[in-house]
Amino acid sequence: MKPLDALGELLDQQVLVRLKNGLEIRGILKAFDIHINLVLDNAEFEDGDIERKFKKLFLRGDMILFVS
Amino acid sequence: MKPLDALGELLDQQVLVRLKNGLEIRGILKAFDIHINLVLDNAEFEDGDIERKFKKLFLRGDMILFVS
Amino acid sequence: MKPLDALGELLDQQVLVRLKNGLEIRGILKAFDIHINLVLDNAEFEDGDIERKFKKLFLRGDMILFVS
Amino acid sequence: MKPLDALGELLDQQVLVRLKNGLEIRGILKAFDIHINLVLDNAEFEDGDIERKFKKLFLRGDMILFVS
Amino acid sequence: MKPLDALGELLDQQVLVRLKNGLEIRGILKAFDIHINLVLDNAEFEDGDIERKFKKLFLRGDMILFVS
Amino acid sequence: MKPLDALGELLDQQVLVRLKNGLEIRGILKAFDIHINLVLDNAEFEDGDIERKFKKLFLRGDMILFVS
Amino acid sequence: MKPLDALGELLDQQVLVRLKNGLEIRGILKAFDIHINLVLDNAEFEDGDIERKFKKLFLRGDMILFVS
Numbered sequence: 001m002k003p004l005d006a007l008g009e010l011l012d013q014q015v016l017v018r019l020k021n022g023l024e025i026r027g028i029l030k031a032f033d034i035h036i037n038l039v040l041d042n043a044e045f046e047d048g049d050i051e052r053k054f055k056k057l058f059l060r061g062d063m064i065l066f067v068s
Numbered sequence: 069m070k071p072l073d074a075l076g077e078l079l080d081q082q083v084l085v086r087l088k089n090g091l092e093i094r095g096i097l098k099a100f101d102i103h104i105n106l107v108l109d110n111a112e113f114e115d116g117d118i119e120r121k122f123k124k125l126f127l128r129g130d131m132i133l134f135v136s
Numbered sequence: 137m138k139p140l141d142a143l144g145e146l147l148d149q150q151v152l153v154r155l156k157n158g159l160e161i162r163g164i165l166k167a168f169d170i171h172i173n174l175v176l177d178n179a180e181f182e183d184g185d186i187e188r189k190f191k192k193l194f195l196r197g198d199m200i201l202f203v204s
Numbered sequence: 205m206k207p208l209d210a211l212g213e214l215l216d217q218q219v220l221v222r223l224k225n226g227l228e229i230r231g232i233l234k235a236f237d238i239h240i241n242l243v244l245d246n247a248e249f250e251d252g253d254i255e256r257k258f259k260k261l262f263l264r265g266d267m268i269l270f271v272s
Numbered sequence: 273m274k275p276l277d278a279l280g281e282l283l284d285q286q287v288l289v290r291l292k293n294g295l296e297i298r299g300i301l302k303a304f305d306i307h308i309n310l311v312l313d314n315a316e317f318e319d320g321d322i323e324r325k326f327k328k329l330f331l332r333g334d335m336i337l338f339v340s
Numbered sequence: 341m342k343p344l345d346a347l348g349e350l351l352d353q354q355v356l357v358r359l360k361n362g363l364e365i366r367g368i369l370k371a372f373d374i375h376i377n378l379v380l381d382n383a384e385f386e387d388g389d390i391e392r393k394f395k396k397l398f399l400r401g402d403m404i405l406f407v408s
Numbered sequence: 409m410k411p412l413d414a415l416g417e418l419l420d421q422q423v424l425v426r427l428k429n430g431l432e433i434r435g436i437l438k439a440f441d442i443h444i445n446l447v448l449d450n451a452e453f454e455d456g457d458i459e460r461k462f463k464k465l466f467l468r469g470d471m472i473l474f475v476s
Contacts, residue, residue, distance in 0.1 A: 001166065003173040006194050016190075019133075020157075020199060021088075030069060036173075036196055037071040037104075043136075054084075054136040058074050060104055063088060063133050065155075065199050068179075068190040087269075089224075098205060105207040105240075111272075122220075122272040126210050128240055131224060131269050137302065139309040142330050152326075156293075156335060172309075172332055201291075201335055204315075204326040223405075225360075234341060241343040241376075247408075258356075258408040262346050264376055267360060267405050273438060275445040278466050288462075292429075292471060308445075308468055337427075337471050340451075340462040359473075361428075370409060377411040377444075383476075394424075394476040398414050400444055403428060403473050 007032045007067060015040070018065045027057060029067070036061030075100045075135060083108070086133045095125060097135070104129030143168045143203060151176070154201045163193060165203070172197030211236045211271060219244070222269045231261060233271070240265030279304045279339060287312070290337045299329060301339070308333030347372045347407060355380070358405045367397060369407070376401030415440045415475060423448070426473045435465060437475070444469030 010029045017025045017038065027040030043057035078097045085093045085106065095108030111125035146165045153161045153174065163176030179193035214233045221229045221242065231244030247261035282301045289297045289310065299312030315329035350369045357365045357378065367380030383397035418437045425433045425446065435448030451465035 001175070003167045003169050003175045003194055006167060006175040006192060010194075031071045031074060033071050039069070039071045039074040054134075056074060056136060058071055058078075058135040060129070060132050060134065061196070062130070062198070064196050066196065067194040068192060099207045099210060101207050107205070107207045107210040122270075124210060124272060126207055126214075126271040128265070128268050128270065130266070137311070139303045139305050139311045139330055142303060142311040142328060146330075197332070198334070200332050202326075202332065203330040204328060235343045235346060237343050243341070243343050243346040258406075260346060260408060262343055262350075262407040264401070264404050264406065266402070273447070275439045275441050275447045275466055278439060278447040278464060282466075333468070334470070336468050338462075338468065339466040340464060371411045371414060373411050379409070379411045379414040394474075396414060396476060398411055398418075398475040400469070400472050400474065402470070 004032070004034065007036075010067065016068050017059065018068075019063045020065050021063070025057070025059065027054075030056075033061070036064050036067075038064070038067070072100070072102065075104075078135065084136050085127065086136075087131045088133050089131070093125070093127065095122075098124075101129070104132050104135075106132070106135070140168070140170065143172075146203065152204050153195065154204075155199045156201050157199070161193070161195065163190075166192075169197070172200050172203075174200070174203070208236070208238065211240075214271065220272050221263065222272075223267045224269050225267070229261070229263065231258075234260075237265070240268050240271075242268070242271070276304070276306065279308075282339065288340050289331065290340075291335045292337050293335070297329070297331065299326075302328075305333070308336050308339075310336070310339070344372070344374065347376075350407065356408050357399065358408075359403045360405050361403070365397070365399065367394075370396075373401070376404050376407075378404070378407070412440070412442065415444075418475065424476050425467065426476075427471045428473050429471070433465070433467065435462075438464075441469070444472050444475075446472070446475070 015029045025045040027043035030041050031039040038059045040057045043054045045052055083097045093111055093113040095111035098109050099107040106127040108125045111122045113120055151165045161179055161181040163179035166177050167175040174195045176193045179190045219233045229249040231247035234245050235243040242263040244261045247258045249256055287301045297315055297317040299315035302313050303311040310331040312329045315326045355369045365385040367383035370381050371379040378399040380397045383394045385392055423437045433451055433453040435451035438449050439447040446467040448465045451462045
């Protein structure tokens with residue numbers, strides 16, 4: 001198994017994405033590529049005290065620390 | 069679906085671009101490439117207390133965190 | 137022997153992954169690639185005072201300092 | 205349209221280049237390449253309290269945030 | 273002679289690896305590649321006040337400053 | 341014209357190189373490549389309060405902000 | 409002349425290598441490659457108040473600012 005296969009198993013599931021700056025974004029994984037660019041549906045994260053929600057989010061891969 | 073397809077669906081629509089430093093730029097997505105370089109029309113962002121507006125903005129992809 | 141061979145010998149074993157920011161994650165190494173992207177099962181790390189646990193973690197390689 | 209086409213439309217025109225550190229340079233765009241390396245004529249920027257002027261400036265692309 | 277040849281001469285010898293953040297790791301060099309990824313046996317470093325020891329360490333090359 | 345052509349026109353002339361950290365180096369441009377690695381003759385810069393002078397300086401391109 | 413040719417002329421000579429963090433290392437240049445990885449013999453640098461000396465040093469190129 002290769003690491004990207006593990007991302008493939010997470011498609012259409014709720015995931016937690018932690019960024020390098022500690023920010024954590026939750027959403028449903030809809031797509032990924034070899035750069036770990038992700039598309040999340042119904043994405044949510046806490047921006048300071050504000051809860052941000054996005055129906056669809058394109059997330060650039062190079063700020064991602066992990067996906068679970 | 070690949071992540072860049074999600075950007076394709078946003079063409080000619082109002083988008084929110086969040087940069088890695090937290091800055092958020094709004095505008096109409098007119099173009100993108102595999103580096104996530106973007107062109108935004110009628111781009112706006114808050115630069116400290118100043119509202120900045122640009123008719124057309126070429127935005128380098130490597131500072132982008134997400135697009136929605 | 138090449139360095140990636142050493143990672144191959146760690147497959148299905150408990151490993152310690154130290155990130156560039158000092159964070160240390162423990163888990164069972166299930167997969168890796170040439171970018172040092174890793175998949176860890178039963179991953180655990182301390183996030184400030186909180187013990188975080190994940191059944192499966194995809195970890196991006198470019199934040200990794202070492203694996204042991 | 206691709207993002208670099210938008211740069212092409214700005215050739216020989218007055219542009220504003222904002223760098224990743226917030227510095228803004230104004231000048232006439234004379235050349236660009238795929239790395240977003242730029243050549244500006246009659247470039248000007250504020251360096252602290254000092255107004256700096258350069259007849260011709262080669263600007264490395266990887267510090268650029270946007271061009272407008 | 274090319275720089276990687278100098279690493280080749282250090283194989284199976286005790287080396288000192290200094291990282292970009294100033295951390296210094298000592299161990300026996302068992303493998304390296306063109307990215308300067310290293311494998312060290314019997315690796316040791318000081319983590320604050322704690323002496324850390326690892327029988328085998330895979331060290332990612334991009335945090336390395338020098339090897340001696 | 342491409343940006344590197346502008347560097348070509350500066351060969352054998354006195355140039356000012358500004359680095360990403362604000363340091364400015366003056367010298368005669370003797371060579372450059374596509375990475376913007378430069379060779380400067382009679383290079384000078386202020387290192388805190390000290391005026392540093394070098395007959396020949398090989399300057400790595402990835403720290404360069406602009407050349408004029 | 410290309411910039412790497414200037415490094416070639418420095419082979420077997422005493423050089424000064426300044427790193428991006430300001431550290432300066434002196435030694436005899438024995439090898440280099442296109443990544444500006446260097447090998448220095450009899451390398452010396454000041455590590456805070458301590459004078460460090462190494463008979464042979466492999467120095468990773470991406471931390472180098474200049475060589476003279």
